Amino acid sequence: MTWEPERLDDQRHLSDGDPGGMLPAVAAAAAHVRTGYRSAVEARVDRLAGMGRPRAVVVAGMGGSGIAGDIMAAAVGNGAPLPIITLRSYQLPGWVGATDLIIAVSGSGDTEETLAVATQAVRRGCTLLGVGAPGSPLEAIATQASAVYVPVPVSGQSRAAVWLLTVPLIVAAAALRLVPADQELFERVATALEDMAHRCRPSSESFVNPGKSLALDVAESLPVIWGSSAAASVAAYRLACQLNTNAKYPAIYGELPEAGHGQVATFDGPMAERDIFADAPAHALRLVVLRDVEEHPQLTRQREASLRLARDRDVPVTELAAEGTHPLERMASLILLGDYASTYLALGYAIDPSSVSAISELKARISQ
CATH class of the missing domain: 3.40.50.10490 (Glucose-6-phosphate isomerase like protein; domain 1)
Known part of the structure; x- marks a missing residue:
């Protein structure tokens, strides 16, 4: 399976490569x-x-x-x-x-x-x-x-x-x-999801599509995904799970401040090394941080310091900010963005995002 980013803007491929209709399901x-x-x-x-x-x-x-x-x-x-x-x-x-x-x-x-x-x-x-x-x-x-x-x-x-x-x-x-x-809150959440779905629609090209852009960031790397609040951490965990199931792609999930007491050490490890002379990009770390407007002040300091630490070691960083006032709105914006990104990542690798053959096989073996 090879990563071909041009697939993300090939409308025929996005349709033919998604026979289970994961993109329409996400858009709903x-x-x-x-x-x-x-x-x-x-x-x-x-x-x-x-x-x-x-x-x-x-x-x-x-x-x-x-x-x-x-x-x-x-x-x-x-x-x-x-x-x-x-x-x-x-x-x-x-x-x-x-x-x-x-x-x-x-x-x-x-x-x-x-x-x-x-x-x-x-x-x-x-x-x-x-x-x-x-x-x-x-x-x-x-x-x-x-x-x-x-x-x-x-x-x-x-x-x-x-x-x-x-x-x-x-x-x-x-x-x-x-x-x-109340119903007003749920309508605000629905409206926020409609806006994100419009921005991430398949016909929107990669350079302006946040879902495709996140897929491009994650591709050919090992993503380390952190959340900076309870709401952002749920979205970070969801993104890691969706990368696993939709794109069949490994991901590491962490939550600040705990990630600062363990996972940050990987910035000095073998997966953080990059060979600038290699013909193909190395499958090295990428830090993906999902941040929220509601953070403990000390946690904000740790998040900012962690980002500087990563950049000082040439670990690429993607930072995504939650949108909305209610925690449910903010989780919705980040979760849907991740759902789109994981689906686009699968399609960029020519993987059917709906198929979960390994999970099905595991369940079948357990039931025997």
Whole structure:
């Protein structure tokens, strides 16, 4: 597989090389926000308010579904009066009990890890909220337990429907008075996503297209992706995951300030060396920093110092700033940019961004 940047502006290639329609799916993010909100309202997620505030919220989900819990926690922020935990596992922690809210999220509605957790939640008497495909095993578990269930019309890959799966969780958080969120906020988020989708559209050429530009930066490098706040770190993690699944491309995720106590040392390692006389570019480090307007002052100093440190060692740097006032808006702008970039990176390598044959094979081997 060779990187050919001219593919990014070849409209025929972008169409033929994307038989699963990942680019159109990514472009539907704004519509997913509106549909997710409508689905949550119609499912009467506000009924959770009548059950009282839980001791803790545990969001169970894998892959593109699990990120919904991270987004929810970052949207609520440090002022949360209770812990919000994302669980990517088969088993609930031992401390979880009847006073806790378990939110089981699965785009397909049949993710075995999530079904296992939802079943355990019912057995322990927890309050359960399910979000996933209609008519699925997850809905059956929720229905049998008389739990609230939000059916969302996920088609294709769940990772391309992150907002369909996430918005019901934010509606639930608003019902529990954990975060102020109303239809006006979701409309602002949808509008921001529409703007980013327009800027990253396939017909927009690489030199003015932020999604293609980020793909060009990342190509033929090992990206080290850092977030400078809770919201930016969720977007950084999402970008690393999307590079893995869409582009089949390795990426290292980190969060400041922790990355400054470990990953920064890689700037002095073998992957940071560059041979300026080589015929082809070396697959060396590139630092990608996602920054937010809400940063601890000391963290801002560390981010700026880290960028200088990288540049002093000739490690190339890409810095991206979040846009918007609410944390949900800022995450949305960065997440959609990364979704586009990972898809364009795949297409630049002539890789089908929808295909996940290794994941499918792994699941098949486990089920035998």
